[in-house]
Amino acid sequence: MALLHIDNLHAAADEKPILNGISLTVNAGEVHAIMGPNGSGKSTLAQVLAGHEAYDVTAGSISFAGEDLLDMEAEERAWAGLFLAFQYPVEIPGVSNAYFLRQGYNEIRKARGLDELDPIDFYDLLEEKLKVVEWGPEIMERAVNFGFSGGEKKRNEILQMAVLEPKLAILDETDSGLDIDALRIVANGVNTLRGPEKAIIVVTHYQRLLNYIVPDFVHVIAGGRIVRSGGKELALELEEKGYEWLTSEAAVA
Amino acid sequence: MNATATMPFADLIATTQASEMTGWLADLREAGAARFAEEGIPTSRDEEWRFTPVGPLGKMTFRAPAVSAPLDRTALSPFAFGDGWPTVVLVDGRFVPELSRLDALPDGVVVTSLAEAIAAGEPAVEAHLGRTATADQTPFTALSAATFADGLFVQVSAGVVAPTPVQLISVATDAAAEAMLAPRLVVLVGANAELSLVESYVTLTEATYFTNTVAEVHLGANARLDHTRIMRESEAAWHIGFTQVDQEQDSHYREFALAMGGRLARHNVHTRHHGERVETLLYGLYLTRGEQVADTHSAIFHDQPNCNSWEVYKGVLADDSRAVFNGKVLVDRIAQKTDAKQTNRNLLLSDTARVDAKPQLEIFADDVRCTHGATIGKLNPQQRYYLKTRGIGGKKAEQLLTWAFAAEVMAEITQPAVRVGLEALVHQRLDELTS
Numbered sequence: 025m026a027l028l029h030i031d032n033l034h035a036a037a038d039e040k041p042i043l044n045g046i047s048l049t050v051n052a053g054e055v056h057a058i059m060g061p062n063g064s065g066k067s068t069l070a071q072v073l074a075g076h077e078a079y080d081v082t083a084g085s086i087s088f089a090g091e092d093l094l095d096m097e098a099e100e101r102a103w104a105g106l107f108l109a110f111q112y113p114v115e116i117p118g119v120s121n122a123y124f125l126r127q128g129y130n131e132i133r134k135a136r137g138l139d140e141l142d143p144i145d146f147y148d149l150l151e152e153k154l155k156v157v158e159w160g161p162e163i164m165e166r167a168v169n170f171g172f173s174g175g176e177k178k179r180n181e182i183l184q185m186a187v188l189e190p191k192l193a194i195l196d197e198t199d200s201g202l203d204i205d206a207l208r209i210v211a212n213g214v215n216t217l218r219g220p221e222k223a224i225i226v227v228t229h230y231q232r233l234l235n236y237i238v239p240d241f242v243h244v245i246a247g248g249r250i251v252r253s254g255g256k257e258l259a260l261e262l263e264e265k266g267y268e269w270l271t272s273e274a275a276v277a
Numbered sequence: 278m279n280a281t282a283t284m285p286f287a288d289l290i291a292t293t294q295a296s297e298m299t300g301w302l303a304d305l306r307e308a309g310a311a312r313f314a315e316e317g318i319p320t321s322r323d324e325e326w327r328f329t330p331v332g333p334l335g336k337m338t339f340r341a342p343a344v345s346a347p348l349d350r351t352a353l354s355p356f357a358f359g360d361g362w363p364t365v366v367l368v369d370g371r372f373v374p375e376l377s378r379l380d381a382l383p384d385g386v387v388v389t390s391l392a393e394a395i396a397a398g399e400p401a402v403e404a405h406l407g408r409t410a411t412a413d414q415t416p417f418t419a420l421s422a423a424t425f426a427d428g429l430f431v432q433v434s435a436g437v438v439a440p441t442p443v444q445l446i447s448v449a450t451d452a453a454a455e456a457m458l459a460p461r462l463v464v465l466v467g468a469n470a471e472l473s474l475v476e477s478y479v480t481l482t483e484a485t486y487f488t489n490t491v492a493e494v495h496l497g498a499n500a501r502l503d504h505t506r507i508m509r510e511s512e513a514a515w516h517i518g519f520t521q522v523d524q525e526q527d528s529h530y531r532e533f534a535l536a537m538g539g540r541l542a543r544h545n546v547h548t549r550h551h552g553e554r555v556e557t558l559l560y561g562l563y564l565t566r567g568e569q570v571a572d573t574h575s576a577i578f579h580d581q582p583n584c585n586s587w588e589v590y591k592g593v594l595a596d597d598s599r600a601v602f603n604g605k606v607l608v609d610r611i612a613q614k615t616d617a618k619q620t621n622r623n624l625l626l627s628d629t630a631r632v633d634a635k636p637q638l639e640i641f642a643d644d645v646r647c648t649h650g651a652t653i654g655k656l657n658p659q660q661r662y663y664l665k666t667r668g669i670g671g672k673k674a675e676q677l678l679t680w681a682f683a684a685e686v687m688a689e690i691t692q693p694a695v696r697v698g699l700e701a702l703v704h705q706r707l708d709e710l711t712s
Contacts, residue, residue, distance in 0.1 A: 074666050075665070075666070076662060077662070097665065097670060098662060098665035098666050098670070099664075099665040099666075099668050099669060099670030099671070099674075100670075101666075102665070102666055102667060102668035103668055107666070108666050110663070110666075113663070114659050114660055114662075114663035116660055116663070116664075116678070116681055117681060117685055118680070118681030118682060118683070118684035118685045119677060119678075119680070119681040119684070124667070124677075127667075127669050127673070127677060128664075128667035128668045128669050129668075131667075131668040131669050131670075131673060132668040135668070167681075184667065188667065188668070
């Protein structure tokens with residue numbers, strides 16, 4: 025059974041259609057890259073999967089781990105094992121990173137019928153997870169994303185992913201605005217979280233990140249549809265030729 | 278009853294006037310009574326009281342507090358901070374020495390009940406009482422002058438750093454029902470001296486009563502006062518408080534005011550700058566529910582050059598409650614290089630809560646930096662969504678974000694013991710407000 029199965033997904037924002045029939049199957053253990061030019065709908069797809077209320081699904085279906093994803097609130101999707109690393113992580117002044125992460129971790133455990141972790145046990149877990157993004161413990165006392173640099177915010181998303189251990193992680197333009205060192209740290213972090221039980225969808229405009237997180241499949245979105253799918257070599261082809269040849273093909277189709 | 282008894286509080290004023298008094302105190306009381314008779318209870322036509330419905334106070338009859346049942350010290354433990362801090366306890370407005378802690382005071386730190394300081398002929402009391410906060414400031418400062426019963430007197434000598442905070446606990450019990458409590462504070466911090474003060478209004482009763490309190494604070498040159506004001510009156514009670522702070526050059530005044538009790542609570546905090554390089558920092562948090570009204574009026578008189586003020590007030594309002602914020606910053610013609618910033622942020626948890634926010638900057642100098650910002654809003658939907666995607670939904674997200682909103686200003690409480698205690702208190706109240 026596929027972990028994620030998207031069938032003929034149509035979605036709109038303010039009655040303006042953005043996704044026009046996306047179909048995609050992702051199995052456990054796979055890494056899929058979704059690429060496309062600006063405004064193609066790739067970030068919308070990420071947000072629809074995470075449950076953003078600004079988007080209306082007008083047709084199609086999504087099943088996740090055998091359940092109807094569109095029937096679930098955003099937090100229920102997190103409980104079921106779906107995680108979105110935001111393109112623009114949200115600042116929450118007044119809440120420490122450690123407190124925030126523990127709340128999220130325990131809400132997910134509670135939803136799965138597991139015992140909550142107390143602050144001391146959680147701290148031990150956190151110490152392990154901090155290594156994934158090469159961070160010291162001082163980051164945990166800072167307010168969530170508040171005053172963080174662009175690179176720190178993206179690292180923090182990967183830290184959250186490491187702690188929450190999702191079945192499916194969607195990285196929405198996690199590479200945008202990162203310098204090469206931050207990109208390496210983020211990519212290494214993601215790679216340590218790969219596994220046969222887990223799947224990753226990397227949404228990106230550029231091929232650069234895919235040198236570090238090597239995908240099994242590459243899909244190109246244009247005009248709210250997948251216009252081309254292929255292996256990792258498709259990303260290289262896009263790097264060379266740009267998106268023009270595919271988007272014009274889509275217009276003709 | 279004679280004709281004057283139709284005037285609000287006439288009986289209480291008459292009782293106080295009849296007590297044995299001579300000299301300056303009699304003059305102070307008489308002038309206060311005359312002023313109050315002239316002004317009466319303010320109405321909504323009075324700009325200073327436009328959004329604060331105190332009218333009912335004029336139609337109610339408040340008596341003197343009844344005899345309080347004896348209290349055990351443990352009854353006060355939820356309200357007391359620190360271990361062995363010098364403490365004056367007022368039960369239903371009356372000083373209770375057995376519950377207070379006034380032994381082993383450090384050198385250079387005087388802490389007594391106000392009535393004792395007056396009886397002892399303490400000259401500093403006469404010099405400041407009714408002179409720092411005068412009867413003509415509001416009708417309620419006049420009423421206080423006419424009727425105040427007891428309170429706190431603190432004096433820190435020049436150059437002395439008080440090693441622990443000093444606290445006043447004014448607690449209401451069932452004996453306060455239908456009564457007026459009229460505490461008063463005189464707090465004097467000498468040149469180069471430092472003090473931390475915790476002023477608490479708390480309750481062991483759910484009765485209706487009225488606290489009318491005035492604090493008079495004087496900071497000498499280069500003195501520092503860290504002042505925490507906690508208002509947790511009965512939610513059926515009326516509370517009107519007035520704090521006047523006079524600051525000499527280079528002095529530093531910092532107040533954190535928590536307001537979460539009272540059916541109607543008003544707090545005025547006014548500071549006057551008497552020298553250069555004065556700093557005034559005002560922080561506050563008000564939490565309201567039901568039909569509570571919480572009103573904060575700050576007024577900073579920048580009368581001298583090179584002084585700074587910084588204000589952050591936040592409010593969380595549930596149900597049909599209301600808040601009023603009025604922040605005056607008055608910059609005199611000579612007060613060049615004034616740096617003043619005022620922030621007021623309000624979080625509405627219901628559609629029927631209401632805030633009237635009014636920044637009021639009057640600037641007569643031309644080389645100053647004065648800014649203000651007031652916001653009234655609901656929980657940020659982007660933050661809510663972000664939390665949901667991390668598995669934190671519904672009430673849990675609401676509680677976390679509401680706490681985050683309050684936490685920013687709670688972090689300004691400098692005394693660790695006070696901060697930890699108030700954080701737990703505020704956390705619990707916010708959970709109640711969001712459930």
